[in-house]
Structure formats: C-alpha cells, structure tokens
Amino acid sequence: MRDTLKHKGMRNKLANLLAAKGIEDEKVLAAIREVPRHLFLDSSFEAHAYQDKAFPIGAEQTISQPYTVAFQSQLLQVKPNDKILEIGTGSGYQTSVLLKLKARVYTIERQLELFKTTSRFFGKMGYRPKKHIFGDGYKGLPEEAPFNGIIVTAGAPEVPKALLSQLAVGGRLVIPVGIEDQIMTLYVRKSEKEFEKTTFGNFRFVPLLEDKN
Template structure:
C-alpha cells in the first residue's frame, strides 16, 4: 500500500513540479515517510501537505523537502548541517545523499526519538545535538551545505559563518508565518542569494531567530 502511495507522491507531487535530481528522487523513494509521522497518521504520510508532529512542529510537505534538498546539489561527499531535526525525515533524506549529517533540534524529545528511529532504519552517518539551532554547531564547522527547516526573520549570522567557502544554504526567511525560501551561496565575492519562492514554515526560535 505504501509503495503505491510513495510512487504517486514522486510522480504527481515532485516530478510534475520540476524536481529533476535523480539522486533526490531515489532518496525519497527509499526513505519510508510513513515511519516518520505521528502514530495513527500513517495513511496521510504521502499526502501533499505538512503534518503536525507535536511540540508545535511539523514534518514538511514532500515537495518542500525535495525542493530544498535539490537546491543543495549534494554529490555524496559533503558534510551537511541540518537545523530542525523534527522526526528525522529530512535528516534521513540528507543521510542518503551526503557523507555526514549534523542535525540540531531544540526539542529534546523530538531529537531523542529521531535518533532511535534513524538508528533502527540503519543510518550511521548522522550526529545529533540538542540546542539552539540558530547558533548552528560550530564544533564541526565549516559545512558544505546547511538546511534550515524553520523560518527566521533573516539568515542567522552564525549559520552563514559556519558555511564553507563555495557552500550552499537553503533557509526560509521573512515574516513569522510566511517566508521566502532563500538559496544562499558563500562565494569569494561575498554572499549570493536566490529566491526560490514563497513558503510557510514554523518559526525558527532562538537567539538569532524569533523569540519564544
């Protein structure tokens, strides 16, 4: 049952909207999204929508996961920083595509549950931290790619500082409820920003984001 829903998701939600990166599509075919939703909501796992997962957080819409991941242009040898572990679905997608994923989550219960879930699914290239994601994870910087799965008022300076030269960051930034999805590249000439479109994420809470 889930395989059919997954393939329908790939075809109608992702490919039909311009997701062309075969590595991203294959990763989303491989990761069982129904394992990452709240118990009792498995039937909605492959729907074209974000779903609540408790603690005021959500598991992002499949298209948004694919769009943000595609924008990073991962080749397989990167060190990636993820801000907002949530249930670990985006983390698993990244783990399929990069060498190592460092993921930071503010809510300790979500982080702990995601760690158990990902270990059970066989992912051994993910490192977890509970803390303020707006400050990143400086101990392991610089990162080839950074993905932020919550919307802040601006690009946190700490995250940009932790991006490697030539690296790419995808982050929602703007108002508290609605943002622009930004692709930020660090180049020798400075910061380059491309707007990938409108979006709506839960607030990025922390010292360099929104206040609680």
C-alpha cells in the same frame, strides 16, 4: 508499522507527483522513493503519509510536506560525502533524505521531546547522522565547520550570521526567511566575504526559535 510493497508504490506515486511539480534532481526523487515517510508519523496518519502535505509531529512542530523537503534538498545540490548541517531535525525525515543522498549529516534539534523521540527512531531504523545534537540551531555548529551545505527547516526572521560564517567557500545555505510566510532563500559563498543570494518564492514553516540565554 511495516514498510510494504503498497507503501513503496505510494512513494513512487509521490515522487512522480513531485517531478510533475518541478523537482528535476533524480537523486532527490530516488531518495523520496526510498525513505518510508509513514514510519516518521503517528500511525493515525498512515493512510495519508504519502500525500504532499505537512502533518503534526508533537511539540507544536510539523513534518514538512514532501515537496518542500525535495525542493530544499534540490537547492543544496548534495554530492556524496558532502558535509551538511541541518538546523531543525524534527521528525528526522529530511535528515534521512540527506543520508540517502550520501551526505555526512550533522543535525541540531532544540525541542527535547522531539530530540529524544528521533534519537530512538534513528537507532531503530539504522539511520546514522554523523552527529545528532540537542541545542540552539541559531548558533550552528562552529566546532565542525566549515560545511558544504546548511539547511534550515524552520522559518527564520533573519539569516543567522553564524550560519553564513560556517559555510565553506562554494557552500550553499538554504533557509526560509520571514515571519508569517517565508521566502525560500539560497546563499552561495563565493569567497571569504562575498555571498550570492537567490530567492525562490513563498513557503510556510514553523518558526526558528533562538535560545536567548
């Protein structure tokens, strides 16, 4: 598949739709306009790639709907050169939006099939996260902590303490919490021991799986 003027026009319409739905961060909307979402999907979905919908990407996982990607990205308040940890690389679409926001992205995927596919895709597209890791997102990435932001792209039954501990003071953790439906939750680290919690309504994600080994 190629990225054409038609695709760019469809991305503009999508960004305008997201703005109408309440996404206000112009940098996030600009990233949505830039990242060719259709290239992250099977070619059979190309005609629908710029609808505000989630689609399957294999390994019982999905590419999140664009509104969700934009909403989580907006909550992170990414500044250029921020160090961001992403739990759940998936298709790499959210990763790529973060890279367009000029973040230094460390991303973890626990599904080997997706990890291999996305590794090849990043190389082909020239998207370069600082690290792309096959591993257990529940544990985070302590050797690279602290992070200015952590984003979780799967539904967690509870907030992993490891992720909270890896936030820098002033850092932001964006995580959907719950079993069936999830509550989008933001934690801001105010000090070494104090976190401010804010919730933002219901979303639906695939579950965040923990490696019990």
